[in-house]
Amino acid sequence: MKVLIANGYVIDPVQGINTGRNLLFEEGRIVGLLERGEQPPEDVAVLDATGLIVAPGFIDMHTHLREPGAEYKETIASGAAAAVAGGWTSVCSMPNTDPVNDSAAVTRFIIEQAQHAQLANVFPIGALTKASQGKELAEMGEMRSAGIVAVSDDGRSVASAGMMRRAMEYARDFDLPVIDHCQDATLTAGGVMHEGHWSLLLGLKGMPAAAEDVHVIRDCVLAKLTGAAVHIAHVSTRASLEAVRRAKDAGLRVTCEVAPHHWSLTDEAVAEFDTNMKMSPPLRSRDHVEALLAGLRDGTIDAIATDHAPHHADEKALEFDEAPFGITGLETAIGLAFDLVQQGVIDLERLVALCSTNPARIFGLQERGRLAAGGPADITILDPTCEWTFDVSSSRSKSRNTPFDGRTMTGAAVATIVAGRVVYLNPNYTRITDTKQRPASAK
Amino acid sequence: MNFNRKHLLGIRELEASEISHLLDTADSFRDVSKREVKKVPALRGRTVINLFFESSTRTRTSFEIAAKRLSADAINISVSTSSVNKGETLLDTARNLEAMAPDCIVVRHAMSGAAHHLARMGKAPIINAGDGSHEHPTQALLDALTIREYKGRIEGLKVAIIGDALHSRVARSNVHLLTKLNASVSIAGPGTLVPDEFAELVDNGLRVERRIEDAIEGADVVMILRIQRERQQEAFFPSMREYAVHYGLRMDHLKRAAPDAIVMHPGPMNRGIEVSSEIADSSRSLILDQVTNGVAVRMAVLYLLAGGARNDADEKGH
DSSP states (O other): OEEEEEEEEEEETTTTEEEEEEEEEETTEEEEEEOTTSOOOSSEEEEEOTTOEEEEOEEEEEEOOOTTTOTTTOOHHHHHHHHHHTTEEEEEEOSOSSSOSOSHHHHHHHHHHHHHHTSSEEEEOBOSBGGGOSSSBOOHHHHHHHTOOOEEOTTSOOOOHHHHHHHHHHHHTTTOOEEEOOOOHHHHTTOOEESSHHHHHHTOOEEOHHHHHHHHHHHHHHHHHHOOOEEEOSOOSHHHHHHHHHHHHTTOOEEEEEOHHHHHOOGGGGGGOOGGGOOSSOOOOHHHHHHHHHHHHHTOOOEEOOOBOOOOHHHHSSOTTTSOSOBOOTTTHHHHHHHHHHTTSSOHHHHHIIIIIHHHHHTTOTTOSSOOTTSBOOEEEEEEEEEEEOOGGGOSSSOOOOSOTTOEEEEEEEEEEETTEEEEEOGGGGGGTOTTOOOGGGO | OOOOOSOBOOSTTOOHHHHHHHHHHHHHHHGGGGSSSOOOSTTTTOEEEEEESSOOSHHHHHHHHHHHHTTOEEEEEEGGGSGGGGTOOHHHHHHHHHTTOOSEEEEEESSTTHHHHHHHHOSSOEEEEEETTTBOHHHHHHHHHHHHHHHSOSTTOEEEEESOOTTOHHHHHHHHHHHHTTOEEEEESOTTTSOGGGGGSSSSSEEEESSHHHHHTTOSEEEEOOOOGGGOSSOSSSOHHHHHHHHOBOGGGGGGSOTTOEEEOOSOOOBTTTBOHHHHTSTTBOHHHHHHHHHHHHHHHHHHHTTHHHHHHHHHHO
16 A cells, blocks of 8 residues: 655655655555655555654664563563654664573564564664673674674673774674773772762762763774774763764764763752662763763764663662662653754754664664665654653553653654554644545645 | 751751751750650650661660650661561661651661652651761761850851761761851861862862861861771772871871860771870860760750651640
8 A cells, every 4th residue: 555644844864855745655665755746646545744744764773672581671562662652663672681682592582572563673782792791702793694783782881992802893894883881890880870069969979971981982992993883872971972073083983872861961860869860871960961962963973862771660769879770761762852953952854863864874774764765664753843741651661760750842753654554643643644634735 | 947847868958047946956955864854755655766777876876865855665676677688678668667657767778868768759757867978967966066065156167077078978967067057167088088079069168178287277176087997898098007197186186276176076986097096085075975965966856857846836726
């Protein structure tokens, strides 16, 4: 069946399109973009996108689905449901499951579970080292054949520069970017929040910005040595962003992402010891947040990634020191990204680049991140004017650990289409699928 | 002036007038401990639970005596007898205790924010008897009561705080209290234990000195902090011996202080390390006065939070 997304405003940075267009797809694949006046084919079903933005499907580069191993926090199906409700057509799942995704068998299991769920695409990220222990290289080639898109020991930063060098050299030949959660564990040992004014005030052990900086700088040096593609996960400090900026200026293959909580909150939010303010890297001070906004503005930051990290309520209902790091993020990220648009930090085209174009390019998802003929019909439909309040009790995630419950945002993903299927539709936007609507061009 | 808060979690959130009210109330209870019959009926029929997850002799006993002198029923639960060792969470422990309808829970815990956690998630009024490196409000109040007793005021005094401020909840609570009441505070210790950023802990009235001699210069009050061996998993200084030489308070240091300067220590003391025995046992030392005043301060706090003030108001109403 042919489907036309009519009357929308299409933004596709790859094709340089930022204008009113109708989008035609069939059998899960994009047929092409039609001028507004162009006559659509016969027997076409119409999705009405009047006043809405039609963008290539959003891709979250940094998602923790807890399956296998911790299905009480999240399953691949529940995580995928949260993803599509947040506007993400694809998520890239981090390997820190139990067992760790360090083998083709686990990779295949994740992909199969995602296919059963039939919601978002799930692209697994493989471990860099066996069991993410930082000692022996994981079987990256095998996992590549099974479907991984990158390698990382996320959460357990690779302590040894020698090991990281070997991993980069090896991953390079399989076209696998190396993602690093940059953190020198000797500087963060026992730390639970950003080291600074608020950690001193609260008597909580701090994680200095320098712990991130030294590893980002190290990785940039190693990127030069090895020629590998290095992707810095959730950059959160001024100096690490500066290191990435210099690496890019020097022509190195270094990219980075930022997580929405890192520009939306500061370390002051920890003041009441709310464990939903505890994540790693931690919420930073205002000066670092300003640097992140500058990096979003000037293009140093390539991508917005959620670092969706579900934990059970019981685990978060512990003392601040004892509670696990991490918050959910799939359903709030795009609303928080629209904050950036309203503040004039980025425009809509850059929003699409940060959430779709660049993630696809960095992970080599060649047909995605664009609305080109022949590619999969993965589409995110946005309403920049939609005012909404996040209510965690209606979250699709199995977990509830968010600092953004009750937060009102303007701008949302209102429909999510994966391989031509509408897998999420905001209940206030049923007009999109009301087939009595006709495209403006056909009137 | 009333104290209308449900909990006492720290000094940082208090107004100067609330602190003064707590101190005035404590003053009025001081007398009870000097009588032959050391008991008033203010909290008769009320239940106070002392929930201590960290070993403590002084503070736990002080709260227990304070509760009993107010005629409350005081129950002590220490970590060794609690079910936390069986895997129960702090919150579940507190909720079970709350189910027995206490009027107040006094909590001591090794982790910062534990008292806030219970205050947010539970129902009973919470008194923070020390949470990790965060705050120890009743200690700061008893220190202030002692200073007021000997100096007649807090405002305008010069106070030197010496030692491990980084791990010290006593230091934090005292910095808040003393600067709110317009004392001028200098903190000194090695850079590993007194980071420069400590100076910005409060908006004004606080300085960080690198040499203890500079902090002590002209001081009216010298507060010594305990070296907290139990909180130091890493080495913050090379040896106890070296610490004692460079940062331990000795009698000759006091020549730099005001002639009538007083010396305080929250206890328990490491004699010969952060403070010489000569000072600890001298007439300058108010260490035991602090302990005495601790009972009066805790009586005041329990009275205001466990419903004593409500009792009085009810009686007046009838």
